[in-house]
Amino acid sequence: MTPEELEQIANSEREAQAGISQTVNVCVAAGCLSCQSQAVKDALDKEVARRGSGTRCKVKGVGCMGLCAEGPLVSTSDGTLYKAVAAADATALLDGLENGPVKRLLCPTDVPFFQRQQKIVLENSGVIDPERIEEYIAASGYRALIRALTEMTPVEVIAEVVKSGLRGRGGAGYPTGLKWSTVAKAVGMQKYVICNADEGDPGAFMDRSVLESDPHRVLEGMLIGAYAVGASEGYIYVRAEYPLAIKRLKTAIRQAEKLGLLGTNICGTQFGFRIELRLGAGAFVCGEETALIASIEGSRGMPRPRPPYPAIEGLLGQPTLINNVETFANIPPIVRNGGEWYAGIGTEKSKGTKVFALAGRVQNTGLVEVPMGITLREMVFEIGGGIPEGRQFKAVQTGGPSGGCLPAECLDMPVDYESLARAGSIMGSGGMIVMDDSSCMVDVAKYFMDFCMTESCGKCIPCRVGTYQMHRLLDTITKLEATPQDVVLLEELCDLVKNTSLCGLGQSAPNPVLSTLRYFADEYKGHIERNQCVAGVCGKEAQP
Amino acid sequence: MTPNLAKPPAPSQDKRWKIVDATMRRVGQRSRGLIETLHTVQEAFGYLDETALRYVAVSLRVPLSRAYGVATFYHFFTLKPAGEHTCVICLGTACYIKGAGQLVDAVKHELGIAPGETTADRKVSVLSARCLGSCGLAPAVVYDSEVAGKVSPEQLRQQMAKWEAHDA
Numbered sequence: 001m002t003p004e005e006l007e008q009i010a011n012s013e014r015e016a017q018a019g020i021s022q023t024v025n026v027c028v029a030a031g032c033l034s035c036q037s038q039a040v041k042d043a044l045d046k047e048v049a050r051r052g053s054g055t056r057c058k059v060k061g062v063g064c065m066g067l068c069a070e071g072p073l074v075s076t077s078d079g080t081l082y083k084a085v086a087a088a089d090a091t092a093l094l095d096g097l098e099n100g101p102v103k104r105l106l107c108p109t110d111v112p113f114f115q116r117q118q119k120i121v122l123e124n125s126g127v128i129d130p131e132r133i134e135e136y137i138a139a140s141g142y143r144a145l146i147r148a149l150t151e152m153t154p155v156e157v158i159a160e161v162v163k164s165g166l167r168g169r170g171g172a173g174y175p176t177g178l179k180w181s182t183v184a185k186a187v188g189m190q191k192y193v194i195c196n197a198d199e200g201d202p203g204a205f206m207d208r209s210v211l212e213s214d215p216h217r218v219l220e221g222m223l224i225g226a227y228a229v230g231a232s233e234g235y236i237y238v239r240a241e242y243p244l245a246i247k248r249l250k251t252a253i254r255q256a257e258k259l260g261l262l263g264t265n266i267c268g269t270q271f272g273f274r275i276e277l278r279l280g281a282g283a284f285v286c287g288e289e290t291a292l293i294a295s296i297e298g299s300r301g302m303p304r305p306r307p308p309y310p311a312i313e314g315l316l317g318q319p320t321l322i323n324n325v326e327t328f329a330n331i332p333p334i335v336r337n338g339g340e341w342y343a344g345i346g347t348e349k350s351k352g353t354k355v356f357a358l359a360g361r362v363q364n365t366g367l368v369e370v371p372m373g374i375t376l377r378e379m380v381f382e383i384g385g386g387i388p389e390g391r392q393f394k395a396v397q398t399g400g401p402s403g404g405c406l407p408a409e410c411l412d413m414p415v416d417y418e419s420l421a422r423a424g425s426i427m428g429s430g431g432m433i434v435m436d437d438s439s440c441m442v443d444v445a446k447y448f449m450d451f452c453m454t455e456s457c458g459k460c461i462p463c464r465v466g467t468y469q470m471h472r473l474l475d476t477i478t479k480l481e482a483t484p485q486d487v488v489l490l491e492e493l494c495d496l497v498k499n500t501s502l503c504g505l506g507q508s509a510p511n512p513v514l515s516t517l518r519y520f521a522d523e524y525k526g527h528i529e530r531n532q533c534v535a536g537v538c539g540k541e542a543q544p
Numbered sequence: 545m546t547p548n549l550a551k552p553p554a555p556s557q558d559k560r561w562k563i564v565d566a567t568m569r570r571v572g573q574r575s576r577g578l579i580e581t582l583h584t585v586q587e588a589f590g591y592l593d594e595t596a597l598r599y600v601a602v603s604l605r606v607p608l609s610r611a612y613g614v615a616t617f618y619h620f621f622t623l624k625p626a627g628e629h630t631c632v633i634c635l636g637t638a639c640y641i642k643g644a645g646q647l648v649d650a651v652k653h654e655l656g657i658a659p660g661e662t663t664a665d666r667k668v669s670v671l672s673a674r675c676l677g678s679c680g681l682a683p684a685v686v687y688d689s690e691v692a693g694k695v696s697p698e699q700l701r702q703q704m705a706k707w708e709a710h711d712a
Contacts (some may be wrong), residue, residue, distance in 0.1 A: 031678055035693060202638075203675060278579075281579060299576060359638035360637070387712030433637045
């Protein structure tokens with residue numbers, strides 16, 4: 001594959017697209033598929049074939065369009081978006097292409113949910129067919145890779161990433177450029193690149209959407225990373241629970257290999273790289289990098305003490321670059337447009353955009369990409385459209401089981417790594433769950449502790465025993481049987497587990513408890529002193 | 545003394561062992577391929593029993609304790625065969641906030657079993673998932689392999705009753 005050949009593929013694809021006057025895009029990512037969007041697509045295909053308008057009108061399966069709660073979503077080339085489409089609507093939709101939009105299915109796009117977004121990672125999602133490499137190439141795909149390979153040295157690539165200010169999107173926010181240069185400088189017989197696609201946070205589905213909607217983007221990011229650090233082998237560690245993402249990744253890898261974008265002598269250079277998939281088997285702790293490496297090596301996913309960091313001693317003892325799906329997906333546009341362009345978006349310390357999975361008690365649930373620094377209020381009330389059924393906002397939870405619950409007084413806080421950490425939560429991978437007055441915050445803390453207790457790998461005692469004891473205390477409180485002494489004990493345990501656990505899972509497990517103790521102390525008090533749960537969730541009858 | 549490196553014979557004539565053997569060949573008969581091999585066994589047989597674990601352990605030259613350790617460490621692997629139908633209740637945060645707990649209660653009430661269990665007649669297995677990633681559809685349930693969104697306890701009870709009543 002030479003730059004000229006790539007341009008040729010892009011041009012012939014664009015010409016083919018120009019010949020088609022109308023396209024109907026049907027979302028075939030997991031959210032809409034589970035509302036039968038495949039049946040909608042089949043019905044549209046059939047109807048187009050029946051009308052014999054296949055040369056002018058094309059029905060295309062595309063990735064996630066974001067507003068998952070209103071699926072199946074369908075968009076047309078004139079910019080109309082339809083929601084909750086059924087197979088029976090196929091005829092009406094196609095008629096609509098001639099006679100104006102079908103009003104009863106219209107989904108307004110001039111609302112903040114769409115207008116306030118800024119798409120970089122998701123720029124191709126919902127636009128291109130994720131199963132065709134040609135469409136990705138026509139949308140400037142693999143151009144960044146070719147540019148890096150033919151015009152830049154590895155050092156220059158890393159310099160662009162450093163300049164961009166990109167930080168790890170998996171949750172911890174470690175500067176990506178710094179990580180890359182550590183791996184590049186490390187000495188080893190062989191270096192590896194691993195893409196962490198073990199999205200384990202409950203309530204988070206950003207990585208899945210990216211993998212299902214634009215898999216080539218992730219491959220390109222990994223390729224550029226491999227070139228920059230000098231690796232020749234890569235793994236994508238993806239959850240076995242995401243069969244569609246796995247299928248599309250496999251297709252994408254095969255297509256890239258066929259075009260010579262993966263393999264040996266890529267673009268006629270000395271650079272070679274191959275990618276293999278490894279399926280996770282359902283262990284939250286495998287999101288931790290050393291546990292993930294243990295899992296790829298075929299063992300139980302248990303973390304080990306760091307240092308040595310995987311950048312120095314990772315997979316099979318060799319220097320290893322591990323980044324999250326979204327981090328890799330940010331790389332091609334950074335190389336294409338330059339690090340400075342990216343650094344112009346976001347806040348001083350948190351650059352660029354972040355993809356969030358907005359869910360829970362909010363009007364518009366779905367996937368959104370916003371510039372860093374947007375406030376929580378804008379997220380929940382403008383983009384999210386506020387709380388349904390006229391109920392009261394209570395808290396927004398970020399960072400999953402490692403994060404915290406933030407109350408109404410934090411709503412005007414900007415969403416960036418530092419602000420969230422100061423408020424007692426974390427950015428995390430991007431799950432954002434909104435809660436209203438029907439949720440009891442003690443019960444929510446117990447829910448997360450139950451999660452951490454079950455997912456603790458058992459290697460270190462503070463986490464293994466501490467999460468169990470904290471869960472027991474929270475259970476007593478939700479049964480309205482606790483004494484004030486129990487809360488003191490709970491606080492002590494939080495401190496101990498946070499400061500003495502081996503890995504991130506244990507160190508962050510107390511966060512949901514600490515943040516609810518900090519902002520919703522009254523609710524704890526109510527349970528203990530007045531035997532009362534304001535949300536009406538807890539009591540002796542509550543489930544275990 | 546050189547260790548005996550010969551691969552053991554398959555536990556039975558069952559053709560599915562050939563699929564398992566193919567995976568083990570692909571991973572170069574190395575211990576690193578343990579998880580991938582177990583994925584293949586589970587895909588082929590539906591679950592991992594002692595025979596399978598012993599065969600895989602000897603073939604990949606890992607102690608049985610390690611094979612068993614890995615099989616029980618990861619939630620995705622199961623040591624017991626599933627019932628005729630499976631119902632997976634998502635207990636992710638979004639589903640929990642929207643009432644997945646009531647769905648668990650509904651199943652308990654209807655079938656008398658908790659997630660992770662199978663009815664005595666082996667008709668229905670109930671499982672829980674940490675998060676299906678279908679948070680827009682919360683609370684979500686997977687009936688066999690069909691995802692259903694915004695499920696009410698009543699709908700869930702009806703589906704369970706239907707499965708139970710149906711004589712296969």
